[in-house]
Amino acid sequence: MNFFSRRAFLALACAALADGTEPIIDIHQHTNYHGRSDDQLVAHQHTMGISKSVLLPAGSKYGLAAGCGGNDTVVKLAKEHPGMFVFFANELPDIPAAKPVIEKYLNAGAIGIGEQKFHVECDSPAMCLIADIAKHFDVPVLMHFQYQTYNLGFERFHKMLEKYPTVNFIGHAQTWWANIDKNCQQAVLYPKGPVTPGGITDRLLSDYPNMYGDLSAGSGLNAFLRDEDNARDFLKRHQDKLLFGSDCEDTAGAGPKCIGSQQIATVRRLAPDPAAVRKMLYGNASRLLKIT
Numbered sequence: 001m002n003f004f005s006r007r008a009f010l011a012l013a014c015a016a017l018a019d020g021t022e023p024i025i026d027i028h029q030h031t032n033y034h035g036r037s038d039d040q041l042v043a044h045q046h047t048m049g050i051s052k053s054v055l056l057p058a059g060s061k062y063g064l065a066a067g068c069g070g071n072d073t074v075v076k077l078a079k080e081h082p083g084m085f086v087f088f089a090n091e092l093p094d095i096p097a098a099k100p101v102i103e104k105y106l107n108a109g110a111i112g113i114g115e116q117k118f119h120v121e122c123d124s125p126a127m128c129l130i131a132d133i134a135k136h137f138d139v140p141v142l143m144h145f146q147y148q149t150y151n152l153g154f155e156r157f158h159k160m161l162e163k164y165p166t167v168n169f170i171g172h173a174q175t176w177w178a179n180i181d182k183n184c185q186q187a188v189l190y191p192k193g194p195v196t197p198g199g200i201t202d203r204l205l206s207d208y209p210n211m212y213g214d215l216s217a218g219s220g221l222n223a224f225l226r227d228e229d230n231a232r233d234f235l236k237r238h239q240d241k242l243l244f245g246s247d248c249e250d251t252a253g254a255g256p257k258c259i260g261s262q263q264i265a266t267v268r269r270l271a272p273d274p275a276a277v278r279k280m281l282y283g284n285a286s287r288l289l290k291i292t
C-alpha cells in the first residue's frame, strides 16, 4: 500500500469505527448448532455486528459433534440471505464419497473445505485427498485439531504444509491454540497461565506462508486471556495470518454467553493498532477467501 492509499484506508477505517459500521467477517459459524434455528443464527450474527459469515457444514455423519447441519443446509441459508453468508463444502475425508461430494459443492459455489473435524491422522492419505481437492480448486482447508480425537499428529502437520505449498490451511480448536505455548502439555486442552512463545502453532504461523489461524471458540479466547502480555506480542507478530471466527452456539450474540463478541472485544483491546484490528476482523479473511 502506498502512502496515499494507506492514508485513505486509515481515514475510511476511522470513519467506520466512529459510526460503528466497520465490516467484520466471521469465518466460522454453523447451521443447526445444537439445535439453534436459522432465524436465531441470523439474529445472532446481526447482534454480534457481522457483515458476512462463512457457514461450515458437517459431513454426512457426526454433525461435527454438535448437531450441525450438512452441505444442503448451508447452501439453502446462503441462498435465502444473499450477501450475508458464504459457505464451505465438507465430507468425511476417509470415505469414497469424499471427493465427489466435496467437488459437487465446490462447483456449486463453496469457497473452502471444512470444518474438517474427523478422527484421522492429519497427514494421512485421506487428508492428502482433501489437500489435493483444495489445490485443484484453489480454496483453503479449515481444520479442527484436537489431541487424540480429531486430526491426530499435530506435531507432524508441517509435513503437509511443505507437501502442499499452494494450499492454505486454517488451524482451529483446542490443540491448535494450546500449542502457542512451547511448554504445552498435549493432554491439557484448555491450559491456563503464562505462555512461553515458540510452541508448534507459533512456529507454523511464522515459518509457513500457507498456515493461517482461526480465532474462534473458547480455545481461541482462552489462548489470549490466559496470558495477555503474550497475546499482545502474538497478535502483533501474526497480525497478517489471523482470521476472526466466532464458532459460538448461543442465541444472544452479545454478553457473557457469546464467545464471538468477547473475542472481537479482546482483539480490539490487545491488537497493536487499528490497522491490525482491521486485518484480523476483516482484511485477512477478505484476501484469503476472496470475499468483498
Ligand SMILES: [Zn+2]
Binding pocket: 028, 030, 056, 064, 115, 247
Ligand atoms: Zn466449528
Ligand SMILES: [Zn+2]
Binding pocket: 044, 048, 246, 248, 249, 250, 251, 252, 253, 254, 257, 258, 259, 260, 261
Ligand atoms: Zn455468540
